[in-house]
Amino acid sequence: MDQVQQLRPHVLIFPFPAQGHVNSMLKLAELLCLAGINITFLVSNNIHNRLLRHTNVVSRFRKYPGFHLDHYPDAYDESKVHIAQEITDLCTALQSVVKPFLKELLSKDPAHGTRKDRPPFSCIIVDGFLSLALDVAEEIGLPLICFRTISAGAFWTYFCIPRLVEAGELPFPGDEMNLPIENVKGMEGFLRRCDLPSFFRVGDLTNPDFNLLLKEALQTPRAKGLILNTFEDLEGCILSHFRTHCPNLYTIGPLHAHLRARLQLREANSNNSNSNSLWEEDKSCIKWLDNQPPKSVLYVSFGSISIITRETLLEFWHGIVNSGVRFLWVIRPNSVNVGLGDDVLDSTKSKSTPEVELEEATKERGCMVGWAPQEDVLAHPAIGGFLTHSGWNSTLESIAEGVPMICWPCFADQQPNSRFVGEVWKIGLDMKDTCDRVIVEKMVRDLMVERKDEFLHRADEMAKLARKSIEEGGSSFCNLVRLIDDIVKG
Numbered sequence: 001m002d003q004v005q006q007l008r009p010h011v012l013i014f015p016f017p018a019q020g021h022v023n024s025m026l027k028l029a030e031l032l033c034l035a036g037i038n039i040t041f042l043v044s045n046n047i048h049n050r051l052l053r054h055t056n057v058v059s060r061f062r063k064y065p066g067f068h069l070d071h072y073p074d075a076y077d078e079s080k081v082h083i084a085q086e087i088t089d090l091c092t093a094l095q096s097v098v099k100p101f102l103k104e105l106l107s108k109d110p111a112h113g114t115r116k117d118r119p120p121f122s123c124i125i126v127d128g129f130l131s132l133a134l135d136v137a138e139e140i141g142l143p144l145i146c147f148r149t150i151s152a153g154a155f156w157t158y159f160c161i162p163r164l165v166e167a168g169e170l171p172f173p174g175d176e177m178n179l180p181i182e183n184v185k186g187m188e189g190f191l192r193r194c195d196l197p198s199f200f201r202v203g204d205l206t207n208p209d210f211n212l213l214l215k216e217a218l219q220t221p222r223a224k225g226l227i228l229n230t231f232e233d234l235e236g237c238i239l240s241h242f243r244t245h246c247p248n249l250y251t252i253g254p255l256h257a258h259l260r261a262r263l264q265l266r267e268a269n270s271n272n273s274n275s276n277s278l279w280e281e282d283k284s285c286i287k288w289l290d291n292q293p294p295k296s297v298l299y300v301s302f303g304s305i306s307i308i309t310r311e312t313l314l315e316f317w318h319g320i321v322n323s324g325v326r327f328l329w330v331i332r333p334n335s336v337n338v339g340l341g342d343d344v345l346d347s348t349k350s351k352s353t354p355e356v357e358l359e360e361a362t363k364e365r366g367c368m369v370g371w372a373p374q375e376d377v378l379a380h381p382a383i384g385g386f387l388t389h390s391g392w393n394s395t396l397e398s399i400a401e402g403v404p405m406i407c408w409p410c411f412a413d414q415q416p417n418s419r420f421v422g423e424v425w426k427i428g429l430d431m432k433d434t435c436d437r438v439i440v441e442k443m444v445r446d447l448m449v450e451r452k453d454e455f456l457h458r459a460d461e462m463a464k465l466a467r468k469s470i471e472e473g474g475s476s477f478c479n480l481v482r483l484i485d486d487i488v489k490g
């Protein structure tokens, strides 16, 4: 590292150990590297190994002399823990391993420098989940900025939970989930019980996940600022309420498109892959897409964490096949319960007649892979719709490419996200809490055939707004400039 680089700020970026979080925070890291800022990107040992195995992160970041990928010891066996179901245990394990690690990393010398080859740390950007870093930063006297990788809409509901409890809207029993929620400002009139993040749809306020997630969220105003992967034209009505709690908001999304645009400016015709996948991408599906007509294929993926039952998988499979629409489906290894997931694609096992028929139809007009290069898939001209679990990265990637969605949210922020897609932005259909082959078939036909033009038109309008936000002078562009300035000024 030369002397000029040594004089530049050094930011520690610390994501929660899961694909969606690592993905969006690595995009932010690269945007800051492009501005000349030194970055130490800190992940678990497991994620470190998977990034090295499946991505070109090391060669890709070689052009940034100030970038370092570091790792802390694994806090738990990531292959065994199901993040959504064991969130409290996972956070407790992280607290015990990461807190002392961070403390040591940040306080090795009085100027917060840890390594001779890097300048002292000047700031921490931490996933909002990890309030443990706030304690360490405050103790050491380093500025800390939070980054929440979920939508502003979803995160705003977290802030309104105390109000819902006060007003008697929470807790509620598991029935009558369509009743309206009145006390989330900006969402009156469309938010229902079933649209609250899964962790808050509780019948009992002593629920440990409920308490942990609420406690974590309410720490956010302690940070110097809050970065959100969203843009003003998408969530402006919610952001105005948000600013009353967290006035220093940096809305800089959609990050993947923002980074792509900056890289293209710097390296004209840059077509290099900037995948951050923790699984091996099966790029054969792009060749398959090349042979399909424009806007004819439904892309199906439920993200990196969701696990579905075999029954659910069969309902989706029947529904999609019966719709007659072409499809590209990601079935992650071990993502179908009771060990049957891999069987579905295993031609050596004996099958029932309906399953044989499903497989025949899949050979005719479908393609199944274990993990796809999703950003490239959604940007492909053959894609006409996305059946998604409504994870925030997937939602933004779809919005940026003007691809309408059918939403089948599983947990966390996915419930409010799908409501926004269906009811507020009207760029898709919300299939929340149902999974029935007849409904799947109807929704796929609605999105891809009957109401295709209407959805494509609205999705295209939203994609234009997304592009505008990251162009020079756009809201996300200006907010990124402000974030960089604030980091440089310290």
Ligand code: UDP
Pocket (backbone or CB within 6 Å): 018, 019, 020, 021, 023, 277, 301, 302, 303, 304, 305, 306, 330, 370, 371, 372, 373, 374, 375, 390, 391, 392, 393, 394, 395, 397
């Ligand atoms: N993804 C991918 N290939 C796949 C499925 C997902 O690259 O086959 C990526 C996707 O582009 C997104 C991330 O994995 O960036 C999933 O994040 P999201 O927030 O949508 O959902 P999560 O996995 O956190 O539930």
